[in-house]
Amino acid sequence: MNRSLRPLLATTLIFLFAYMLAVSQQPAMLSTRVLGNFLTDNAFLGIAAVGMTFVILSGGIDLSVGAVIGFTTVLVAVLIMWLQLHPLIAFAIALIVATGFGAVMGAAIHYLKVPSFIVTLAGMFLARGGASVLSPDSIGIEHPFFSAVQKSYILLPGGGRFTVVGMIMLAVFACAIILAHRTRFGSNVYALGGSETSAALMGVPVARTTISIYALSSFLAGLAGVVFSLYTSAGYSLNALGVELDAIAAVVIGGTLLTGGYGFVAGTFIGVMLQGLVQTYIVFDGTLSSWWTKIVVGVLLFMFILLQRLVFKAAPRRT
Amino acid sequence: MTDQKPVLEARGIVKIFGQHRALDTVDFTANAGEVHALLGENGAGKSTLIKILTGAYQPDGGELLLDGAPITLRDPLHGQTYGIGTVYQEVNLLPNRSVSENLFLGRQPTRFGMVDRKRIDAAAKDLLSRYGLDIDVRAELSEYSVAVQQIVAIARAVELSGKVLVLDEPTASLDRNEVQRLFDVVRTLKAKGLAIIFITHFLDQVFDLADRVTILRNGKKVATQALNTLNTTDVVRMMLGKDVAFDHHPTALTGGPKGQVRVQFQGLSRKGLAPFDLSIHEGEVVGVAGLLGSGRTEVARLMFGVDTSDTGQITVDGHPVAIRNPAQAVAAGFGFCPEDRKLDGIFGDLSVRENIIIALQAKLGWFKALNRDDQVELAGRYAEALDIRAANHDMPVKLLSGGNQQKVILARWLAIDPTFLILDEPTRGIDVGAHAEIVRTINRLREEGLALFVISSELDEVVAYSNRIVVMRDREMVAELDGDAIAPDAIVQAIAGTQEARP
Numbered sequence A: 001m002n003r004s005l006r007p008l009l010a011t012t013l014i015f016l017f018a019y020m021l022a023v024s025q026q027p028a029m030l031s032t033r034v035l036g037n038f039l040t041d042n043a044f045l046g047i048a049a050v051g052m053t054f055v056i057l058s059g060g061i062d063l064s065v066g067a068v069i070g071f072t073t074v075l076v077a078v079l080i081m082w083l084q085l086h087p088l089i090a091f092a093i094a095l096i097v098a099t100g101f102g103a104v105m106g107a108a109i110h111y112l113k114v115p116s117f118i119v120t121l122a123g124m125f126l127a128r129g130g131a132s133v134l135s136p137d138s139i140g141i142e143h144p145f146f147s148a149v150q151k152s153y154i155l156l157p158g159g160g161r162f163t164v165v166g167m168i169m170l171a172v173f174a175c176a177i178i179l180a181h182r183t184r185f186g187s188n189v190y191a192l193g194g195s196e197t198s199a200a201l202m203g204v205p206v207a208r209t210t211i212s213i214y215a216l217s218s219f220l221a222g223l224a225g226v227v228f229s230l231y232t233s234a235g236y237s238l239n240a241l242g243v244e245l246d247a248i249a250a251v252v253i254g255g256t257l258l259t260g261g262y263g264f265v266a267g268t269f270i271g272v273m274l275q276g277l278v279q280t281y282i283v284f285d286g287t288l289s290s291w292w293t294k295i296v297v298g299v300l301l302f303m304f305i306l307l308q309r310l311v312f313k314a315a316p317r318r319t
Numbered sequence B: 001m002t003d004q005k006p007v008l009e010a011r012g013i014v015k016i017f018g019q020h021r022a023l024d025t026v027d028f029t030a031n032a033g034e035v036h037a038l039l040g041e042n043g044a045g046k047s048t049l050i051k052i053l054t055g056a057y058q059p060d061g062g063e064l065l066l067d068g069a070p071i072t073l074r075d076p077l078h079g080q081t082y083g084i085g086t087v088y089q090e091v092n093l094l095p096n097r098s099v100s101e102n103l104f105l106g107r108q109p110t111r112f113g114m115v116d117r118k119r120i121d122a123a124a125k126d127l128l129s130r131y132g133l134d135i136d137v138r139a140e141l142s143e144y145s146v147a148v149q150q151i152v153a154i155a156r157a158v159e160l161s162g163k164v165l166v167l168d169e170p171t172a173s174l175d176r177n178e179v180q181r182l183f184d185v186v187r188t189l190k191a192k193g194l195a196i197i198f199i200t201h202f203l204d205q206v207f208d209l210a211d212r213v214t215i216l217r218n219g220k221k222v223a224t225q226a227l228n229t230l231n232t233t234d235v236v237r238m239m240l241g242k243d244v245a246f247d248h249h250p251t252a253l254t255g256g257p258k259g260q261v262r263v264q265f266q267g268l269s270r271k272g273l274a275p276f277d278l279s280i281h282e283g284e285v286v287g288v289a290g291l292l293g294s295g296r297t298e299v300a301r302l303m304f305g306v307d308t309s310d311t312g313q314i315t316v317d318g319h320p321v322a323i324r325n326p327a328q329a330v331a332a333g334f335g336f337c338p339e340d341r342k343l344d345g346i347f348g349d350l351s352v353r354e355n356i357i358i359a360l361q362a363k364l365g366w367f368k369a370l371n372r373d374d375q376v377e378l379a380g381r382y383a384e385a386l387d388i389r390a391a392n393h394d395m396p397v398k399l400l401s402g403g404n405q406q407k408v409i410l411a412r413w414l415a416i417d418p419t420f421l422i423l424d425e426p427t428r429g430i431d432v433g434a435h436a437e438i439v440r441t442i443n444r445l446r447e448e449g450l451a452l453f454v455i456s457s458e459l460d461e462v463v464a465y466s467n468r469i470v471v472m473r474d475r476e477m478v479a480e481l482d483g484d485a486i487a488p489d490a491i492v493q494a495i496a497g498t499q500e501a502r503p
Helices: A005-025 A032-041 A043-057 A065-082 A087-111 A116-134 A144-151 A164-182 A184-194 A196-201 A206-232 A243-253 A265-285 A292-313 B046-054 B076-081 B099-104 B117-129 B146-160 B176-191 B203-209 B232-240 B296-303 B326-331 B341-345 B352-364 B372-385 B402-414 B432-447 B459-465 B488-496
Strands: A153-155 A161-163 B006-017 B020-031 B034-040 B061-066 B069-071 B084-087 B164-168 B195-199 B212-217 B220-226 B261-270 B273-281 B284-289 B311-316 B319-321 B334-337 B420-424 B451-455 B468-473 B476-482
Touching (some): A005 A292, A032 A043, A032 A161, A032 A164, A043 A164, A043 A243, A065 A116, A161 A164, A164 A265, A265 A292, B006 B046, B020 B034, B020 B061, B076 B084, B146 B176, B176 B203, B203 B232, B220 B232, B284 B432, B284 B488, B296 B334, B352 B402, B402 B420, B468 B488
Parallel strands (some): B020 B220, B284 B451, B284 B468, B420 B451
Antiparallel strands (some): B061 B069, B261 B273, B261 B311, B468 B476
16 A cells, blocks of 8 residues: 555544544534534634645645735635625735735745745734734624525534535635645645656756645635634634644645655545544534644644654665 | 767867866867777866867867868857767756756656657657666656666767767666666667767776777877777876876885884774774785675774774774764864865865865864964965965855865874874876875875775775785785785785685
8 A cells, every 4th residue: 555645544544533432422413514514614724734734735834824924814704894895806806915915925936945944934924913903903894795605504414514614614625635645736746745846857847836736725725714714704814823733734634644645635634634623623522722723733633644654764675 | 880980070179277278279079880089187278178068168269060061169068959968977967856857957848738648658668678678667766776867868868869978987886787887878879879978087998998098188189099099008097198197116125124003993893884993003004895785984984983882992102092973083083085076075166265264273173273374374375285276265165176175185194193094996087197206105104104994996096005015805815915915916806805815
């Protein structure tokens, strides 16, 4: 078996085990209602984590994700409430701005040869600061389109609601899986994560790929921001604080190697779901502090880093 | 060889770096169906010429002709489109991707915009079978040995280019069987009419594989000749411009009076390494011979405390010392030049000066910082003593040639005024000229009264500088040769185990 599949398998097993454990404690958790909320509540994190997966696969990191989400929510709110634009136009503008922002970061990383950590850290401050300049206060969004979207969902058997937001996330994952594993762009991303020098010598367009990766990550962060604004009906500069770290955690728990080159988009989905599961369990239990989520995620992260060490150390050799 | 059809031709190539003429009007011709070896010391202009031929550098003068028509190459990718493919010493493929993806990256067949993986796998399998490889092409490249990876790299290069194949030291990290396997592949390609340019340090491989050889020295072409008109001595003479620098008079070294015992190892052992006793005298070189994996490097690591020993004790000048880590070894006056210079030896980004003073500074501790004048003085002294050739001592050491890097590491240990030096393959990956210099340096250090323990797989070399030779086999010291017994033949027999060594 492909050894990079092993962490993914481990994550899946742990998720199933944890879910069964949670259900045995709280039987109510086994319902489509919970499942539907799962998808809805974690949609923005999931979408952002998809972008993060590409970045990490290529051997980089994107710290600007949370700030871009926050910025997008504010921008969307400003465009709709102050400039009276239709939400769809506002979304389009916000996504274009976010994508351009990512492309500039990617270009800086490639052409100035600055580590992605530094560039996206600067990007994080810029986006967060920019959001505060636009509006330091939270802006509530009231628009018929928003209420319509929030009210539309597919009713699942058992009373669960499969919301538009949840659908967007699943669609993003589906597209990303194809993009990562079935296209030349995907191959190039993995190639960069394997060895940038080799990739360049083998004809991978390094500049274009790097810029595309960060543009994609910021586009998805923007989309996560759009989803976040739909989810909360508000734009606030301090929205999604630290979400980039949750996204990184989801990616790593999902079996992607933090140093790049190995991993799967599908793993990230399970990584996100696992975080959501812990949160939901804590809500159901009612007595635990929500900070326990962080502790569990921390333990899981640590386990997975150890696991990856073991898997990649015990590499089989063939002749 | 019968049909002398030039494929890639370089005429009057000049390349200048700053003040330095790296290549001075060099001509080079690669013919179809021929293996053309390119030889020269480090700094002779070999790699510069290769980089110009593949497009990594642009010449400052002269022209490149492909099939008679002048071409200008922007970069290696551009060279590839002209049919010039390169395989480097460090396999430049992607260890994390499957074999088939490595073969087809950048030109994957797609269907409706999606990569058609089945077709890639089938094509890859088919392609590699032509190179005598029947492997699971879906497995990660890193799961295979370097030899297989080299063949995959060759397959990719030939597939993409198909006229000229440049092999830049492809055999450096292969064992004998793997080299033969690689050579078989190269011979097949040669029969198919490819022009092959082969760069290596190993002369025997040149004679084994190549038809013609071009020898460079100091940026100038010395000769291009058919190899069947030459012998090894001719080639070495042309490379060095002088006769071989070290002579083989083992008897001159032995028999002389030994100094007192400096370092004594008694019953040192570790899991997987048989206990050994060894005393090394003042002014003595103990050579270690043995095949790769015989436990040579393990002994060195044990001595220097890189690995801790399970049993045994070490005495220096009659006093027992505890060596459980390298810091203690340094405190006891030991120095160690490891086998993998780039990884374990040099601090590539630090300057020559910093690399030289670092062991002394470590020995002095945190609070006795060497001031800059002392550092400059020390670095200057040892650079001169060992003839380290660097433009200045503030340049990063990674920019130096292998031989000079090795001398920097030697200087580092000499700076702490050591009692005992361990050298693990001090001449590996170093060109012939610097090679001879390292051997001379070892001889000089011995004359100055240092005790040395030198591991080398080059028998001639061990014979040239050792007073005594320890032969290792299967992680055990199996023989000790002294005096007249030191001869390459005797060592080979001891390694092979055909003859019990004399007591």
